Amino acid sequence: MKSKAFKNPGILLAATLILMFFCSGCRMAYIFHVAAGQFRLINDSIPVEDALKRDSLGYEQKERLRLVAGIKEFGEKELGLKETENYETVYLESNKRPIYVVSASPKDRLASITWWFPVVGDMPYLGFFDLEKAKAEKEELIKKDLDVILGMAEAYSTLGWFKDPVTLSLVEGSTVDLVETILHEMTHTTLYVKGQGEFNEGLAVLVGKVGAFLFLDQTLGPSHPFTVEAKKSIEDERIFCSFLNPLLKRLEHLYDSQIGYQEKLVRREKIFASSVKDFRGLKSKFKTNRFNRFGSGGMNNAYLMSVGLYHRNFHLFESVLKKKGNSIRDTLAFFKGLSEEGDDILESARKWINASHSEKASRPFPTAKIRVADFLTN
Numbered sequence: 001m002k003s004k005a006f007k008n009p010g011i012l013l014a015a016t017l018i019l020m021f022f023c024s025g026c027r028m029a030y031i032f033h034v035a036a037g038q039f040r041l042i043n044d045s046i047p048v049e050d051a052l053k054r055d056s057l058g059y060e061q062k063e064r065l066r067l068v069a070g071i072k073e074f075g076e077k078e079l080g081l082k083e084t085e086n087y088e089t090v091y092l093e094s095n096k097r098p099i100y101v102v103s104a105s106p107k108d109r110l111a112s113i114t115w116w117f118p119v120v121g122d123m124p125y126l127g128f129f130d131l132e133k134a135k136a137e138k139e140e141l142i143k144k145d146l147d148v149i150l151g152m153a154e155a156y157s158t159l160g161w162f163k164d165p166v167t168l169s170l171v172e173g174s175t176v177d178l179v180e181t182i183l184h185e186m187t188h189t190t191l192y193v194k195g196q197g198e199f200n201e202g203l204a205v206l207v208g209k210v211g212a213f214l215f216l217d218q219t220l221g222p223s224h225p226f227t228v229e230a231k232k233s234i235e236d237e238r239i240f241c242s243f244l245n246p247l248l249k250r251l252e253h254l255y256d257s258q259i260g261y262q263e264k265l266v267r268r269e270k271i272f273a274s275s276v277k278d279f280r281g282l283k284s285k286f287k288t289n290r291f292n293r294f295g296s297g298g299m300n301n302a303y304l305m306s307v308g309l310y311h312r313n314f315h316l317f318e319s320v321l322k323k324k325g326n327s328i329r330d331t332l333a334f335f336k337g338l339s340e341e342g343d344d345i346l347e348s349a350r351k352w353i354n355a356s357h358s359e360k361a362s363r364p365f366p367t368a369k370i371r372v373a374d375f376l377t378n
Helices: 009-022 028-043 059-077 131-142 175-190 197-220 225-256 261-285 301-311 314-323 328-339 345-362
Strands: 045-047 089-091 099-106 115-117 121-123 126-128 146-153
Touching (some): 028 126, 059 175, 059 197, 099 131, 099 301, 126 131, 131 146, 175 225, 197 225, 197 301, 197 328, 197 345, 225 261, 225 314, 314 328, 314 345, 328 345
Antiparallel strands (some): 045 089, 099 126, 099 146
């Protein structure tokens, strides 16, 4: 199919020149690819109200699309997320996920290979609008004896630089996933710290999941199937986090040991295999299918670092949320304050949690009557 001309090619040229100015050390072919893909996505998007008039969308798709404005308003007014002009348009040209993501790691360390870009700083992955270009990047990284993973992103945020559209893949997915994803990406626009990927994604996971439950509970009620599913999604996140952390710590212990490189590779394969077996035994505890495919495409450090980027620190973020009275707004304000200190935000949050625990432990035991329910958590 012949591609459409850009509605405003001058904007594309100007943005690319700006990127060239800032990116003297970046690969220009990649920058051009990302700029062209981004503007194609924006150029071919249409207002949501126009999309709702199209016969090509089914009833359920239109219902989800109508929900987007309410999700956005809830995020802004109830959760304290930044007001933007995002998600007022929709990209209907393809139901494929718009971004292919390539990540890489050394084979003997749990560390991400990063790429530096202006505005966002060091990124632990590269995004591509074209599958073949993503595959070519993957092959180049494999030649460097790295672990590599190629995946797909449900959505992404341009951090307020452009008006991000809703994609057809989101409209065709589940309602709960739609709510989670919109709030997740709105979180990136609200608070994003250069070079701290685990913080950025971990916070967005928390806000996306907890925010989705709060939104659906408020709009549909606590007994609605979507609300119940959103609550189960949070419970599954806790279970998966509890599984993932010990696995990553086992690998870190192995990689920190003094044994040789080849022996580390042999032993890590045993850990990979046992973790897949352990996960199969854990599957019956999950109440949704969100983690069903864990390990199904093979295991390596890049895969685990990509998974850990989103899910490793959920307990930490949830602990902060609890300390902040289960208020997303107050939690965002807390992390914004930490971000202004310029330190590792996750480490600062851990110290804050530990200090509050120590302070609590040092207090005299209360004489008030305590109910059993006081010791129970959701």
